[in-house]
Amino acid sequence: MTPKDPPNTPKAPAQSASISIATVAAKAGVSIATVSRVLNGLSSKFSKATQTKVLQAVDELGYRPTVAARTLRSGQSRLVALLASNMANPSMASIAAAAEVALRKSGYVMVLCDTHDQPEQQDEYLKEMGSHNARAVVMLGAVDSPELRQLAKSPERIVFVNRHAPVPIEGERFVGIDNRQAVLDVAQWMHQRRQSPMALIHGDVRSSATRERVDGFVAACKSLKQALPRSHICFTPGVSHLDIGYLGMKQLMTQKTPPLSVFCTSDLIAYGAHRCLHELHPGFLHLITLVGFDHSPLNDWIAPWLHGIRVPYESYGEAIVSALDSDKPLNLLLPHQWVNARTASAL
Amino acid sequence: MTPKDPPNTPKAPAQSASISIATVAAKAGVSIATVSRVLNGLSSKFSKATQTKVLQAVDELGYRPTVAARTLRSGQSRLVALLASNMANPSMASIAAAAEVALRKSGYVMVLCDTHDQPEQQDEYLKEMGSHNARAVVMLGAVDSPELRQLAKSPERIVFVNRHAPVPIEGERFVGIDNRQAVLDVAQWMHQRRQSPMALIHGDVRSSATRERVDGFVAACKSLKQALPRSHICFTPGVSHLDIGYLGMKQLMTQKTPPLSVFCTSDLIAYGAHRCLHELHPGFLHLITLVGFDHSPLNDWIAPWLHGIRVPYESYGEAIVSALDSDKPLNLLLPHQWVNARTASAL
DNA sequence: AGAAATTAGGTAATCGTTTTCCTACATTCT
DNA sequence: AGAATGTAGGAAAACGATTACCTAATTTCT
Numbered sequence: 001m002t003p004k005d006p007p008n009t010p011k012a013p014a015q016s017a018s019i020s021i022a023t024v025a026a027k028a029g030v031s032i033a034t035v036s037r038v039l040n041g042l043s044s045k046f047s048k049a050t051q052t053k054v055l056q057a058v059d060e061l062g063y064r065p066t067v068a069a070r071t072l073r074s075g076q077s078r079l080v081a082l083l084a085s086n087m088a089n090p091s092m093a094s095i096a097a098a099a100e101v102a103l104r105k106s107g108y109v110m111v112l113c114d115t116h117d118q119p120e121q122q123d124e125y126l127k128e129m130g131s132h133n134a135r136a137v138v139m140l141g142a143v144d145s146p147e148l149r150q151l152a153k154s155p156e157r158i159v160f161v162n163r164h165a166p167v168p169i170e171g172e173r174f175v176g177i178d179n180r181q182a183v184l185d186v187a188q189w190m191h192q193r194r195q196s197p198m199a200l201i202h203g204d205v206r207s208s209a210t211r212e213r214v215d216g217f218v219a220a221c222k223s224l225k226q227a228l229p230r231s232h233i234c235f236t237p238g239v240s241h242l243d244i245g246y247l248g249m250k251q252l253m254t255q256k257t258p259p260l261s262v263f264c265t266s267d268l269i270a271y272g273a274h275r276c277l278h279e280l281h282p283g284f285l286h287l288i289t290l291v292g293f294d295h296s297p298l299n300d301w302i303a304p305w306l307h308g309i310r311v312p313y314e315s316y317g318e319a320i321v322s323a324l325d326s327d328k329p330l331n332l333l334l335p336h337q338w339v340n341a342r343t344a345s346a347l
Numbered sequence: 348m349t350p351k352d353p354p355n356t357p358k359a360p361a362q363s364a365s366i367s368i369a370t371v372a373a374k375a376g377v378s379i380a381t382v383s384r385v386l387n388g389l390s391s392k393f394s395k396a397t398q399t400k401v402l403q404a405v406d407e408l409g410y411r412p413t414v415a416a417r418t419l420r421s422g423q424s425r426l427v428a429l430l431a432s433n434m435a436n437p438s439m440a441s442i443a444a445a446a447e448v449a450l451r452k453s454g455y456v457m458v459l460c461d462t463h464d465q466p467e468q469q470d471e472y473l474k475e476m477g478s479h480n481a482r483a484v485v486m487l488g489a490v491d492s493p494e495l496r497q498l499a500k501s502p503e504r505i506v507f508v509n510r511h512a513p514v515p516i517e518g519e520r521f522v523g524i525d526n527r528q529a530v531l532d533v534a535q536w537m538h539q540r541r542q543s544p545m546a547l548i549h550g551d552v553r554s555s556a557t558r559e560r561v562d563g564f565v566a567a568c569k570s571l572k573q574a575l576p577r578s579h580i581c582f583t584p585g586v587s588h589l590d591i592g593y594l595g596m597k598q599l600m601t602q603k604t605p606p607l608s609v610f611c612t613s614d615l616i617a618y619g620a621h622r623c624l625h626e627l628h629p630g631f632l633h634l635i636t637l638v639g640f641d642h643s644p645l646n647d648w649i650a651p652w653l654h655g656i657r658v659p660y661e662s663y664g665e666a667i668v669s670a671l672d673s674d675k676p677l678n679l680l681l682p683h684q685w686v687n688a689r690t691a692s693a694l
Numbered sequence: 695a696g697a698a699a700t701t702a703g704g705t706a707a708t709c710g711t712t713t714t715c716c717t718a719c720a721t722t723c724t
Numbered sequence: 725a726g727a728a729t730g731t732a733g734g735a736a737a738a739c740g741a742t743t744a745c746c747t748a749a750t751t752t753c754t
Contacts, residue, residue, distance in 0.1 A: 020740055031704050036742060046702065064478040068418035069740035072709050077415065082459075087444035090437065090645075097434035100461050109475065112429075112459040114447050128456065131411040242648050271648045278651070278690070298437070301589050301618045302649045304625070343625070367710055378734045383712060393732065416710035419739050700751070707744080714737080723728070 019061055028057035039065065071133050079134040080108045080324070083125055085117040085141030085163075089241070089268065091294045092140055094313040095161060099138060102317030106325070108135065119145035126151060136324050141207065142166055159323045161316065164208035173323040175316060175332045179212035182309045182336045183263075186291055187220035189307075189338060190261045195289055199232040199259035201248035201269050203241055213265045213293065232259055245272020253281055261289040267296060270306055295339050304342035311336055366408055375404040386412065418480050426481040427455045427671070430472055432464040432488030432510075436588070436615065438641045439487055441660040442508060446485060449664030453672070455482065466492035473498060483671050488554065489513055506670045508663065511555040520670040522663060524683045526559035529656045530610075532685050533638055534567035536654075537608050542636050546579035546606035548595035548616050550588055560612045560640065579606055592619020600628055608636040614643060617653055642686050651689035658683055 025032045030050060037045045038054040046054075057063075071077040080103055084092045096112060103110045111129070115122040126147035129137055136157045142148060144166035151158060155171030162176045190198055198221065205211045214233075221228040232255070234248035245264055249272070252259055264270040270292035277285050292299075292308035299306055312334050323330050372379045377397060384392045385401040393401075404410075418424040427450055431439045443459060450457045458476070462469040473494035476484055483504045489495060491513035498505060502518030509523045537545055545568065552558045561580075568575040579602070581595035592611055596619070599606055611617040617639035624632050639646075639655035646653055659681050666679050 018740090022740080032741080033705080033743080034703055037703085040742080042743095044701065050702080064474060066419070066740055067479045068415045068424065069709090070742075071415035072413070072419050072711085073740080073742045075709075087440070087447065088644075090440070093434070093437070093440040093444075096459065097440075097461060100434065100459055104460070109479070110459055112443065112447055112457055113451070114444060127411060132414045132456070271645070275648050275651070297435075298618070301622050304622070365710095369710080379711085380713080380735080381733055384733085387712080389713095391731065397732080413710050416739090417712075419741085420710080420712045422739075696754095698751100698753070701749085703747090705744105705746080708742085709740105712738085714735105716735080717733090719731085721728100721730075724726095 019063055021063070021065065024054065024057045024061060024063050027061060028053045030054060075133055077133045077135060078108050079111055079129070079132050081111040081113055081125065081129045081132075081134050081137045083113045083115050083122060083137055083139050083142070085115055085143070087112075087114045089266075090296050090298070091267070091311070091313060094296060095140060095316045098314050098317035099320050100317070102321045106321050108321075108324075115141075115143070117141065117143055119143050123147040138320055138324075139163075139165075143206075155329070156327070159320055161320065162209045166206075166208075171329045173326060173330045175319045175323050175330075176209065176334070177311055177336045178333045179209055180216040182293070183213050183216040184220045185336075185338050186263055186293075186309060187217055187224055187226065190263070190289075190291065191224045191226050193261070193289070195261035196227065197232060197257055197259045198226060198228055199234070199252050199262045200228065200265075201234045201245055201252075201262060201273060202265040203235070203244060203269060204237065205235075210265050217263060231255055241266050241268035242272040242275075245269035245274075246276045247272075249273035249276040250280065253277075253284070258284070258288075260287065261291065263291045263293075265293050267292040267294040267299065267303070267306065267308065270308070271303065274303070274305065300342055307341045308339055309336050310339045366410055368410070368412065371401065371404045371408060371410050374408060375400045377401060422480055424480045424482060425455050426458055426476070426479050428458040428460055428472065428476045428479075428481050428484045430460045430462050430469060430484055430486050430489070432462055432490070434459075434461045436613075437643050437645070438614070438658070438660060441643060442487060442663045445661050445664035446667050447664070449668045453668050455668075455671075462488075462490070464488065464490055466490050470494040485667055485671075486510070486512075490553075502676070503674070506667055508667065509554075509556045513553075513555075518676045520673060520677045522666045522670050522677075522679045523556065523681070524658055525680045526556055527563040529640070529683045530560050530563040531567045532683075533610055533640075533656060534564055534571055534573065536685060537610070537636075537638065538571045538573050540608070540636070542608035543574065544579060544604055544606045545573060545575055546581070546599050546609045547575065547612075548581045548592055548599070548609060548620060549612040550582070550591060550616065551584065552582075557612050564610060578602055588613050588615035589619040589622075592616035592621075593623045594619075596620035596623035597627065600624075600631070605631070605635075607634065608638065610638045610640075612640050614639040614641040614646065614650070614653065614655065617655070618650065621650070621652065647689060654688045655686055656683050657686045 021032050021035050025035045034046055034050060035054050038051050082096055082099055084096060086092060100110045113125040115125060122143055123145045136159060138159045138161060140161045141163045142160060142165060149167060152169045155169055159173045159175060164174060165172055200217055202214045203210045205214055218228060234251050236244050236247045262273060264273055270290050273290055277288060290306055292306045295308050295310035315334055319332050319334055323332055368379055368382050372382045381393055381397060382401050385398050429443055429446055431443060433439060447457045460472040462472060469490055470492045483506060485506045485508060487508045488510045489507060489512060496514060499516045502516055506520045506522060511521060512519055547564055549561045550557045552561055565575060581598050583591050583594045609620060611620055617637050620637055624635060637653055639653045642655045642657035662681055666681060670677050670679055
């Protein structure tokens with residue numbers, strides 16, 4: 001059969017020459033169709049004996065189906081794209097890492113795309129994923145764009161994470177947390193500690209998550225009869241979260257009554273705020289309570305002075321996969337948690 | 348031609364029904380082959396006029412080639428897999444982010460894979476990428492494994508980043524920094540500041556990068572006639588870098604002569620060391636100089652007390668792409684930089 | 695026992711490209 | 725002028741799977 005087979009190739013799955021389903025079929029003594037059926041579990045289409053033969057041939061040859069052929073024929077690939085609006089944000093990286101593990105476990109392959117929050121880039125990626133027949137896209141901070149609206153007609157192929165769809169989509173699959181409840185927890189905690197006056201530094205409210213946090217926090221303060229004057233609500237457009245925090249805090253410290261506790265809608269903002277105090281008002285460092293939002297595991301190590309809401313990023317992976325596999329609309333809110341700072345003072 | 352075309356579809360690239368190269372060919376009044384040739388720039392195979400016709404048809408129809416078909420036929424895809432040993436490490440996340448941007452710019456699509464430093468997972472991913480006809484894999488912390496050895500026969504399809512191939516590969520493409528020189532810089536800086544005794548906390552030396560840093564630092568100390576006793580070199584196997592730092596520093600503080608400056612082979616280790624001092628020996632916080640390695644942009648904000656070597660992660664992306672496109676072996680060493688802590692004391 | 699239904703598996707069409715042959719015409723060389 | 729070369733483009737064969745359709749042989753139903 002194989003005249004020039006090198007002698008010392010006892011059982012190594014060589015794969016040298018392209019080994020296709022036809023090779024397997026020949027080796028197992030069945031037709032190509034049968035091999036395909038066995039591999040795809042189309043039972044009641046083959047006998048137990050055939051199955052064994054085929055599986056053994058597959059095993060011995062180390063055969064793996066060519067993805068391109070399968071995709072071409074079936075019109076469906078196992079690719080899932082994660083479109084993140086900003087990979088420099090550690091919380092996005094956490095989600096990406098968690099998603100990768102969970103997706104892989106379910107047999108998907110994750111493509112990572114950084115849209116930099118720009119509609120054009122997002123569209124470019126959405127088109128690219130279309131021509132890849134991607135199973136779905138996971139939008140980690142979606143912005144409005146033509147392709148997204150187009151794709152929204154198949155809501156089962158999109159999962160929105162943290163930030164809701166920029167334009168209402170019926171049948172939306174969503175994974176996130178209960179921002180309203182979380183900021184209520186924050187406000188209540190601050191209220192109990194009687195650390196007035198309070199302040200708020202927030203990010204761009206074009207993100208639904210930020211909007212929920214801001215609105216929720218303002219509403220919570222009102223219902224607690226806790227003063228939160230307009231001058232104590234800061235946002236600087238057009239810069240990174242770190243800068244937003246820094247500039248926000250700087251601005252707050254110019255007020256006649258500087259706040260004693262500051263809620264930042266993200267950890268990065270809190271880092272920035274802390275840095276500002278550190279550089280410009282070191283005396284206030286242990287007087288002002290900073291509350292963040294995210295609480296990445298790293299916080300315990302490098303920002304132990306930070307209180308805040310812990311978002312369970314590690315469980316986002318599984319959640320995303322269930323949203324993906326769900327055949328009906330889904331609004332998956334994962335449990336958040338209040339976390340106290342590990343050190344008493346803002347050292 | 349199109350009898351039931353909805354009236355209000357003036358120029359929208361509908362894409363509704365599957366629009367293939369045949370559609371374009373028909374619209375342009377040429378054969379399928381010609382369209383393909385125009386799209387792939389096989390010039391001297393078509394006239395300028397034909398090109399215009401085809402391109403216009405492509406544009407009007409919003410046509411994009413089906414990736415699966417192209418891959419199947421040509422046996423080459425534009426997929427590039429980034430196999431990272433640990434995505435929880437912020438420096439890996441930085442590289443991944445930079446790689447994604449650069450790869451995309453060159454028309455590649457990046458698949459992200461977290462191997463968790465385990466050979467089995469790495470092999471699983473390598474096999475998977477094989478069946479995807481991936482253009483290449485970028486190994487961000489490779490471990491030895493059968494599939495890797497197999498793939499090493501095509502060195503042009505692997506790029507090793509930071510950590511060299513676990514087994515020598517002729518024709519290796521490598522992207523990293525000059526660890527030897529970097530740690531020499533560190534040792535000299537420490538030496539000049541006369542902050543003896545010195546100490547070293549390092550990670551697992553199975554990583555070539557860590558090995559180079561450890562060996563280089565020890566050698567540099569020796570050549571500077573700077574004492575670095577065995578008891579001042581710490582490593583705790585089997586835990587995260589953060590824990591390595593914490594435990595290492597804890598151990599160092601039990602010595603009769605605790606060090607005054609400590610070199611940590613990664614920022615995470617330095618974070619851990621700092622945390623240990625913070626919790627157990629706060630009085631020493633401003634006495635002991637900590638030197639890290641990586642210097643992520645976040646350091647300026649949340650670890651301004653940390654000196655160290657700045658690795659130019661943002662330029663890794665371009666470097667990886669050139670390594671990928673290089674037709675000969677490559678050892679690309681990017682310029683590192685010494686960075687002083689932004690705050691005088693280890694506050 | 696004969697009809698109907700189920701099981702097992704083969705044949706061949708199909709997915710949308712790329713690419714190898716061809717052919718036909720126009721140019722340049724001898 | 726005839727041969728050689730180059731240019732432009734069409735027809736059709738791959739690439740490697742999935743799956744609709746078909747045929748036999750078995751089992752189950754009436």
